[in-house]
Amino acid sequence: MLPVKKFVFSTIILSFSLFCVNTSFAQSARLKENFDAQWRFHLGDPVGAEQPGYDDHSWRLLNLPHDWSIEGTFSRDNPATPGGGALPGGVGWYRKTFTVSEADRGKLFFIDFDGVYMDSRMWINGHYLGERPYGYSSFEYELTPYLHIGGKNVIAVRVDNSHQPNSRWYSGSGIYRNVWLIKTHPCYIDHWGVYVTTPHITNNEAVVRVQTTIRNRLGSTRNLQLQTRIEDATGKTVAENSVPLDAKADSLTVAQQLQVSDPHLWSTDDPYLYRVVSRIVANGQTIDDVITPLGIRYFHFDPRTGFSLNGKPMKIWGVCDHHDLGCLGAAIHERALERQLQMLKKMGVNGFRTSHNPPAPELLDLCDKLGILVMDEAFDCWKRGKNPYDYHIYWDQWHRRDLEDMIRRDRNHPSVIIWSIGNEIPDQWDSAGADIARELVGIVKSLDTTRPITSALNDPESPRNSIAHSGALDLIGYNYDVGAYDHFPENFPGMPFIATETTSALETRGHYDMPSDSIRVWPPRGNSHEKMNSDYTCSAYDNCCVPWGNLHEDALRAIMDHPFASGMFIWTGWDYLGEPTPYPWPARSSYFGIIDLAGFPKDIYYMYQSVWTQDTVLHIFPHWNWKPGDSVDVWAFYNHADEVELFLNGKSLGKRHKEPGQFHVMWRVAYEPGELKAVSYHNGQLVKTAVVRTAGAPYRIELIPDRSEIHADGRDLSFVTVKVVDQHGTLVPDADQLIHFDVQGAGFIAGTDNGNEIDHTSFPSHDRHAFNGLALVVVQSDGKKGTIQVKATAEGLQPAFINLSAQ
Numbered sequence: 065m066l067p068v069k070k071f072v073f074s075t076i077i078l079s080f081s082l083f084c085v086n087t088s089f090a091q092s093a094r095l096k097e098n099f100d101a102q103w104r105f106h107l108g109d110p111v112g113a114e115q116p117g118y119d120d121h122s123w124r125l126l127n128l129p130h131d132w133s134i135e136g137t138f139s140r141d142n143p144a145t146p147g148g149g150a151l152p153g154g155v156g157w158y159r160k161t162f163t164v165s166e167a168d169r170g171k172l173f174f175i176d177f178d179g180v181y182m183d184s185r186m187w188i189n190g191h192y193l194g195e196r197p198y199g200y201s202s203f204e205y206e207l208t209p210y211l212h213i214g215g216k217n218v219i220a221v222r223v224d225n226s227h228q229p230n231s232r233w234y235s236g237s238g239i240y241r242n243v244w245l246i247k248t249h250p251c252y253i254d255h256w257g258v259y260v261t262t263p264h265i266t267n268n269e270a271v272v273r274v275q276t277t278i279r280n281r282l283g284s285t286r287n288l289q290l291q292t293r294i295e296d297a298t299g300k301t302v303a304e305n306s307v308p309l310d311a312k313a314d315s316l317t318v319a320q321q322l323q324v325s326d327p328h329l330w331s332t333d334d335p336y337l338y339r340v341v342s343r344i345v346a347n348g349q350t351i352d353d354v355i356t357p358l359g360i361r362y363f364h365f366d367p368r369t370g371f372s373l374n375g376k377p378m379k380i381w382g383v384c385d386h387h388d389l390g391c392l393g394a395a396i397h398e399r400a401l402e403r404q405l406q407m408l409k410k411m412g413v414n415g416f417r418t419s420h421n422p423p424a425p426e427l428l429d430l431c432d433k434l435g436i437l438v439m440d441e442a443f444d445c446w447k448r449g450k451n452p453y454d455y456h457i458y459w460d461q462w463h464r465r466d467l468e469d470m471i472r473r474d475r476n477h478p479s480v481i482i483w484s485i486g487n488e489i490p491d492q493w494d495s496a497g498a499d500i501a502r503e504l505v506g507i508v509k510s511l512d513t514t515r516p517i518t519s520a521l522n523d524p525e526s527p528r529n530s531i532a533h534s535g536a537l538d539l540i541g542y543n544y545d546v547g548a549y550d551h552f553p554e555n556f557p558g559m560p561f562i563a564t565e566t567t568s569a570l571e572t573r574g575h576y577d578m579p580s581d582s583i584r585v586w587p588p589r590g591n592s593h594e595k596m597n598s599d600y601t602c603s604a605y606d607n608c609c610v611p612w613g614n615l616h617e618d619a620l621r622a623i624m625d626h627p628f629a630s631g632m633f634i635w636t637g638w639d640y641l642g643e644p645t646p647y648p649w650p651a652r653s654s655y656f657g658i659i660d661l662a663g664f665p666k667d668i669y670y671m672y673q674s675v676w677t678q679d680t681v682l683h684i685f686p687h688w689n690w691k692p693g694d695s696v697d698v699w700a701f702y703n704h705a706d707e708v709e710l711f712l713n714g715k716s717l718g719k720r721h722k723e724p725g726q727f728h729v730m731w732r733v734a735y736e737p738g739e740l741k742a743v744s745y746h747n748g749q750l751v752k753t754a755v756v757r758t759a760g761a762p763y764r765i766e767l768i769p770d771r772s773e774i775h776a777d778g779r780d781l782s783f784v785t786v787k788v789v790d791q792h793g794t795l796v797p798d799a800d801q802l803i804h805f806d807v808q809g810a811g812f813i814a815g816t817d818n819g820n821e822i823d824h825t826s827f828p829s830h831d832r833h834a835f836n837g838l839a840l841v842v843v844q845s846d847g848k849k850g851t852i853q854v855k856a857t858a859e860g861l862q863p864a865f866i867n868l869s870a871q
C-alpha cells in the first residue's frame with residue numbers, strides 16, 4: 065500500500081516561455097478527420113506519380129486501410145516465402161486529391177499515418193515530405209507550407225515492400241492502418257504532446273500528473289490558458305487545473321498536478337477509464353483540445369512473488385499475437401481486432417504481447433477498454449538481422465526515432481505495463497548487444513520511467529547472453545527454456561521474472577492423432593526419422609509441439625509452479641499468416657494458435673477457460689465419427705467439479721478426476737457410433753453435461769452470425785460461422801464441401817476462410833471449402849442502412865439464407 069500523501073494542487077511551468085498568440089483563430093478547436101476515403105491505388109512503380117499533375121484516373125479507387133498482399137494469390141515463389149505468408153509484395157502507389165477551403169486559411173495542417181508497410185515515401189503537391197522505412201511506426205507530416213488554400217491538393221505515397229524476405233511472418237503491404245488529417249490553430253498541443261502519469265495512488269486519492277507540450281507559431285495574444293480537466297466515465301469533471309500561458313517561446317512544456325479523490329481503479333476485471341481533456345483557451349474560446357485516456361492503477365513485479373496489480377497478487381495470463389486479421393490481412397478493422405481480443409478475454413486471457421512490433425493504436429485502446437495488460441514490443445531485430453531485408457538495414461539511421469515514437473505514442477495507455485526492446489535479438493550473442501540494450505533502455509527511460517523494460521531472451525542464464533547480463537533490463541524475459549526456471553533466482557538474484565514467450569504447441573482444429581498420450585516433437589530433429597502427417601495436419605490433442613517449445617499443459621504448469629513467475633505470454637493466441645512450422649509449403653499459415661485463423665477455437669481453448677475463468681466449463685472431444693473397432697481417446701476439460709463421468713450410448717465408462725498438476729482427464733474408448741455424454745459432479749451433484757454425437761451424411765448448411773445487427777458505417781463487420789450439419793443438426797466433422805457465398809443489399813463479402821493451414825484459395829474469394837465441418841464468411845457494411853442478405857449454397861446440401869441488418 066502506498067503512503068497516503070496530501071498533494072497541494074500545484075502547477076509547475078517549465079523552463080520555456082511562450083510567444084504571444086493572435087486571437088483571430090480563437091473560434092476554432094482542433095479537427096481530427098478520418099482521411100481513409102477515396103484514395104487511388106496502383107500496384108507498380110510508374111514514373112512521375114509523385115507529381116500533382118500525374119494522370120491517375122485509371123487507378124483503382126478504394127478506401128483505406130488497404131493491404132494489397134491479401135488480395136493476391138498464394139505461391140511458394142512469392143518472394144516473401146511461405147514463412148512470410150506466400151503472398152505477393154512489390155511496390156504500390158496511393159494518391160488522394162483533396163481541397164482545402166478558404167475558411168481554413170491560417171490553420172495548420174498535419175497528416176497522421178498509423179502505419180504503412182513499408183518504406184513509405186510521401187509528397188504533397190510534388191513537395192517531398194520524407195520517408196519512413198519501419199512499417200509498424202506511426203508518424204506525422206506537416207502539410208501547411210505546401211497546401212493550396214481554396215484549391216486542389218494531391219498527396220502521393222509510394223510504398224515499397226519489394227525487398228523480400230523482410231519479415232518472419234506475414235506483414236501485408238500498403239497503407240494498412242488509418243490515416244488522419246489534423247487541422248489546428250497555430251497555437252496547438254504538440255503531436256503526442258500530452259503525457260499522463262499517476263505518481264501517487266491510495267484508496268482515498270490519486271495524484272495525476274499531466275505534462276503538456278504546446279507549440280506556437282504566432283505573435284501577440286494575451287489571456288491564453290491551458291485548462292486540464294479529468295472526467296470520470298460518466299463525463300463528470302472530477303478534477304481541474306488551469307495555467308496561464310502568457311510568456312514567450314515557440315515551444316513550452318507545462319506540468320500540472322491534479323487530484324482525483326476516491327479513485328475508481330483500472331484493473332483487468334474492472335477496466336474503469338477516466339479521460340483527461342486538455343484545452344488551450346484564448347479569451348474564453350477553446351482553440352485546441354486533445355483527449356487522453358486515463359486508467360488509475362499501480363503494479364509491481366516482485367522478484368519473489370511475481371506480479372501484482374493494485375496491490376493484489378495475480379499472474380499475467382497472456383498470449384503473443386501477430387497483427388494480421390486472418391482473411392482480412394493486415395488491414396486494420398477495429399471490429400476484427402475487438403473480436404480477437406474478446407474471444408481471448410473469454411478464454412481468461414488478461415495479457416497481450418504485441419509481437420514483435422508496435423501495434424495499431426486501436427489495439428491499445430481496446431486493451432484499455434477490455435482490461436488486458438500489454439507488453440508493448442519495439443523490434444524483432446537490431447543491428448544483426450534475421451532476414452536479408454529486415455529492420456537491421458535501417459537500424460543505424462532509424463532505431464532511435466522509431467523507439468521514441470512508440471513510447472511517446474503509447475505511454476498514456478493504462479493497459480501498457482511492460483516495454484520490450486526486442487525479441488530474440490541476435491545481438492544478444494555479441495558483446496555489443498549489452499551496449500545497444502543500454503542505449504535503448506536509456507531512450508525509453510528518457511520518455512517514461514513508469515514501466516519496467518524487458519527483452520524477450522533466449523537462454524538468459526547463459527553467460528554469453530550479453531543483453532541478459534547487461535544490467536540494463538528491469539525485468540528478465542524468458543522465451544521458452546522452462547527447464548531453467550528453477551535456477552532463475554540464483555542466476556538473477558533480486559530480479560523479477562516474466563515468461564515473455566512460452567509453449568509453441570502445434571494444432572490443427574478438428575484433427576486428432578492417437579494415442580493422445582504419445583508426444584510428437586515436430587519438425588523432427590537430429591537423427592529422428594519420425595514422419596509428420598502427409599495431409600499437413602497437427603493433432604488437436606495437446607500432444608504436438610516444436611523442439612524448443614512445450615505442450616500447453618506443461619508450460620502452464622511451469623508458470624503455476626514458480627511463485628516468482630509474473631506470468632506468461634503463450635505463442636500464440638490466434639493462428640497467423642506465415643511461419644507454417646512444422647511444415648513446408650503447401651502450408652502457409654501457423655499451427656500455433658489456440659484459436660484458428662478463421663476464429664474457431666481449438667479444443668485447448670477450453671483447457672485455459674477451465675483454469676483461468678470462473679465460467680463453468682465442461683468440454684469433451686474429439687468428434688464421434690470413427691470406424692467401428694477404433695480405440696478413441698476421449699478428453700475432458702472441466703472445472704467447478706470434482707469428477708466427470710463418461711457415458712457411451714447410456715452406458716457408464718467410469719468416472720475420472722484430475723490429479724494435482726493435471727488439466728484434463730482421459731478415457732480410452734472402444735468406438736461405437738451414437739452418443740457420447742460427459743457429466744461433471746461436485747459433491748455428487750450434477751454441475752454440467754456435454755454431448756458429442758455421431759453425425760450422419762452432410763445434409764444442409766447453417767449460418768450463424770456473431771452479430772446480426774451491425775453499424776451502417778462502411779466498416780463494421782459480421783463474422784458468419786458456416787456449418788455443414790446432418791439432418792439432425794449435428795456438425796459433420798470432416799465435411800469439406802465447396803460453399804458459394806452470395807451477399808446482396810447493404811453489405812459485401814470482405815473475406816472468407818476456414819482455418820485450414822494449406823488452403824490456397826485466395827481470401828477475397830466467394831467460394832470456400834468447409835474444413836472439418838466449418839467455414840467463415842466476413843460481411844462488411846457498405847455504408848448504407850438496410851438489410852444484408854447472405855446466402856450459402858453447395859452441391860448436394862440444402863442452402864442457407866440469413867438477413868443481417870445495417871443500422
Ligand code: GAL
Pocket residue numbers: 232487488543565568610613635643645
Ligand atoms: C520464437 C519466436 C517467435 C516464433 C516462435 C515459433 O522463437 O520468438 O517469433 O518464431 O519462436 O515457435
